[in-house]
C-alpha cells in the first residue's frame with residue numbers, strides 16, 4: 001500500500017482510537033488483518049485493565065494509545081491490503097482496503113440484519129488532517145477528538161485548496177535552494193502554517209516564511225504558535241503593508257482575504273520586491289466601487305447591488321491588467337466553490353520578465369473609461385500618501401530579474 005492510501009486509512013483509524021477510549025465500557029477489540037497475496041496476518045488490540053495491549057506475530061505487548069495509529073499504519077505499508085474491524089457492544093466499524101479503494105462501513109452487530117453505510121471519501125486533502133494533526137490542533141483547526149471543528153471546515157478547505165494550487169505556481173517559478181514566502185495580511189497565519197508544513201515536512205523543501213499584519217494580537221498569536229511547533233523558519237512582523245520592507249528577496253507573495261485595498265498593497269508589495277509569484281485571494285472590493293462611473297451602464301449601475309457586483313469584477317480585472325502590464329502572466333480562477341465562500345477568486349501571477357505594452361494600453365483605456373485611479377497603482381507610484389515609499393531606498397537590492 002502506498003503512503004497516500006495509508007494516510008486515508010489513518011484518518012479513519014484516528015477516529016476509531018478516540019472512540020475506543022470514549023466507549024471503553026463497551027469496547028471489545030480492534031482486529032487488524034493484513035493481507036499479502038493469499039496470506040493473512042492478524043493483529044489484535046484489546047484492553048487489559050487500563051493498558052492497551054497488542055497481540056501481533058506471537059508477541060503480546062503493552063502499547064501507548066497515542067502510538068497505536070502509527071504502529072498499525074506503518075505496518076500496513078508493508079502489505080497489499082488491510083481490513084480493520086473495530087468491535088464494541090452493538091456496533092462494528094470496518095475500514096477496508098482492497099484493490100486500491102478504502103471504505104468505511106458501519107455495521108449493526110446486535111444480530112439484526114446488517115445495516116451498512118459506506119462513507120465515500122470526497123476530495124482528498126493535500127494536507128491530510130491526520131498527518132498534520134499536531135499542527136492543525138495547535139492552530140485551532142482540529143478539535144480534541146481529532147476532527148476538524150465544524151466552524152473551521154470551510155476555512156480549512158480554502159487553505160488546503162490554496163496550498164494545492166501553490167504547487168503549480170512554485171513549479172512554474174522553478175526550483176529554489178530556499179523558497180522565501182511573504183504572507184501579506186497574514187492574520188493568524190493559518191495559510192502560512194499549512195503551506196510551511198506542506199513544503200517543509202511533506203515535500204522536504206527548504207523554505208522560510210514572513211507573515212506581516214498590523215494587528216498585535218494576530219502577530220503575537222502567530223509567533224506563539226510557531227514557537228510551540230518549533231518552526232524557526234517562520235517569522236512574524238507587525239507592520240503596515242504600505243511601509244513594510246522585507247529583509248531579504250522574496251520568491252512568492254501570498255495573501256488570503258486581505259481586506260479591500262490591503263489586497264492591492266499585497267500585489268504592490270509583490271511587484272516592488274520583484275516576487276516571481278504573487279498569489280492572492282481578494283476579500284471585499286470597495287475602492288473601485290467608490291470611484292467608478294460609466295454612463296452606458298447607468299441602467300445597470302442605478303441598482304446598488306449590480307453596481308457593487310460589477311465593481312468586484314472591474315477591481316480584479318484592473319488588478320490583472322496592471323500585473324500583466326508590468327510583466328506578469330496572470331490567471332484568474334474560481335479556486336473554490338462559492339458555497340465555501342463567495343470570496344473565491346484567486347489571482348495567480350507569475351513574473352515573465354517583459355512589460356506588456358498591450359496590457360498597459362488596455363489598462364489605461366479602462367481607467368479613463370471608468371474614471372478611476374486604482375489602489376494598486378496608487379501604492380506603487382506614491383500618490384497614496386502612505387504608499388510604499390520606504391521600499392524605494394532598497395529597490396536596487398531586489399530588482400526584478
Ligand SMILES: C[S@@+](CC[C@H](N)C(=O)[O-])C[C@H]1O[C@@H](n2cnc3c(N)ncnc32)[C@H](O)[C@@H]1O
Pocket residue numbers: 184185186187188189190191212213214215218239240241242255256257258259262265283
Ligand atoms: C480578513 S483578515 C485575513 C487574515 C488571514 N489572511 C486569513 O485568511 O485568515 C485580514 C487581515 O488583514 C490585516 N490588514 C488589513 N490592512 C492591513 C495593512 N495595511 N497592513 C497589514 N495588515 C493589514 C488585518 O489586520 C487582518 O488580520
